[in-house]
Amino acid sequence: MDLSRFPRESLAHLPTPLEPLERLSAALGGPEIWIKRDDCTGLSTGGNKARKLEFLMGEARAQAADLVVTMGGVQSNHARQTAAAAAKLGMGCHLVLENSIGDTTDLYLKNGNLLLDFLHGASWECHPTGGDLHSAFEGAVRKISETGIAVYAIPSGGSNETGALGYASAAAELVGQCDARGLKVDHVVHATGSAGTQAGLVSGLKAIGRPVPVLGISVKAARQEQKKGVLSLAQRMIARISANSSIDADVIEVDDGYVGDGYGLPTPAAIEAIDLFARLEGILLDPVYTGKAAAGLIGLIRRGRFKRGQRIVFLHTGGVPALFAYRDRFDVVSR
Numbered sequence: 478m479d480l481s482r483f484p485r486e487s488l489a490h491l492p493t494p495l496e497p498l499e500r501l502s503a504a505l506g507g508p509e510i511w512i513k514r515d516d517c518t519g520l521s522t523g524g525n526k527a528r529k530l531e532f533l534m535g536e537a538r539a540q541a542a543d544l545v546v547t548m549g550g551v552q553s554n555h556a557r558q559t560a561a562a563a564a565k566l567g568m569g570c571h572l573v574l575e576n577s578i579g580d581t582t583d584l585y586l587k588n589g590n591l592l593l594d595f596l597h598g599a600s601w602e603c604h605p606t607g608g609d610l611h612s613a614f615e616g617a618v619r620k621i622s623e624t625g626i627a628v629y630a631i632p633s634g635g636s637n638e639t640g641a642l643g644y645a646s647a648a649a650e651l652v653g654q655c656d657a658r659g660l661k662v663d664h665v666v667h668a669t670g671s672a673g674t675q676a677g678l679v680s681g682l683k684a685i686g687r688p689v690p691v692l693g694i695s696v697k698a699a700r701q702e703q704k705k706g707v708l709s710l711a712q713r714m715i716a717r718i719s720a721n722s723s724i725d726a727d728v729i730e731v732d733d734g735y736v737g738d739g740y741g742l743p744t745p746a747a748i749e750a751i752d753l754f755a756r757l758e759g760i761l762l763d764p765v766y767t768g769k770a771a772a773g774l775i776g777l778i779r780r781g782r783f784k785r786g787q788r789i790v791f792l793h794t795g796g797v798p799a800l801f802a803y804r805d806r807f808d809v810v811s812r
């Protein structure tokens with residue numbers, strides 16, 4: 478798999494560490510759990526969007542764009558990392574945001590990721606829940622373009638054939654690290670939302686001929702819908718990065734049992750997972766993505782789906798700033 482023909486900017490600290498979670502593995506009494514620390518990509522506290530943005534911003538620069546526009550929830554990690562990438566490259570950044578959970582507290586609307594968007598100098602517009610955010614996004618791109626500014630539009634989550642290249646590349650990085658340490662991996666588990674991470678991983682693993690199973694824990698969509706989105710992007714990706722190769726529908730594994738009441742609404746299981754990782758491993762998860770993904774991992778271990786003798790890699794996709802916007806979900810008491 479040769480990705481060198483795609484324009485790329487260096488934005489992430491790579492490779493990210495691959496570490497064993499010894500205390501968590503012992504506490505759960507199941508498989509050996511390892512963690513791939515994509516929360517440590519560096520860019521504005523890190524996260525998975527840094528890998529996608531290396532290729533997206535590479536393309537933006539190749540097209541001589543002055544400003545990038547993207548969209549997402551108020552507490553979007555993708556928006557925050559896009560704002561940081563634009564700042565680093567001396568480009569403008571406009572965010573089309575949606576208050577996805579209808580929380581009108583200052584904590585949610587001014588802290589966490591939004592505070593960081595502000596610090597990185599991005600402009601934004603905030604739309605209420607349930608509107609047509611996509612039309613608002615297209616409207617914003619049109620309006621800014623009409624002023625003569627060269628705009629590069631980035632879809633929600635950076636999940637298209639360009640952004641997902643970041644995770645095709647990550648697949649090769651992970652396999653290289655496992656090979657160097659003699660680790661055979663039975664499954665990779667991570668949070669799946671806008672589908673680029675899973676589609677990139679699956680197509681990258683296929684392209685290098687090392688199809689380790691990847692399970693996406695959905696944070697939003699029902700299983701069939703999520704599978705459809707991941708499969709469609711993975712098929713477009715494999716056509717781009719590997720000749721004579723294809724992705725079958727049955728390699729796209731999605732579990733939607735940990736979404737709870739919806740996107741951005743933490744579940745008791747996610748709060749428990751955040752607690753376990755923080756206390757047993759000194760690792761922070763977030764309430765929107767990685768907390769739910771870890772709840773899925775823990776739930777599947779407790780139900781015997783993943784068991785002793787196996788080795789699982791949990792891909793930590795970042796999201797930590799959102800913790801501060803969800804402070805009121807935790808009963809903070811002195812102990």
Ligand SMILES: *Cc1c(COP(=O)(O)O)cnc(C)c1O
Nearest residue numbers: 554670671672674766794795796
């Ligand atoms: C965006 C995001 C995800 C999901 O990745 P997708 O490529 O959108 O599926 C997972 N975790 C965090 C912290 C994210 O910000």
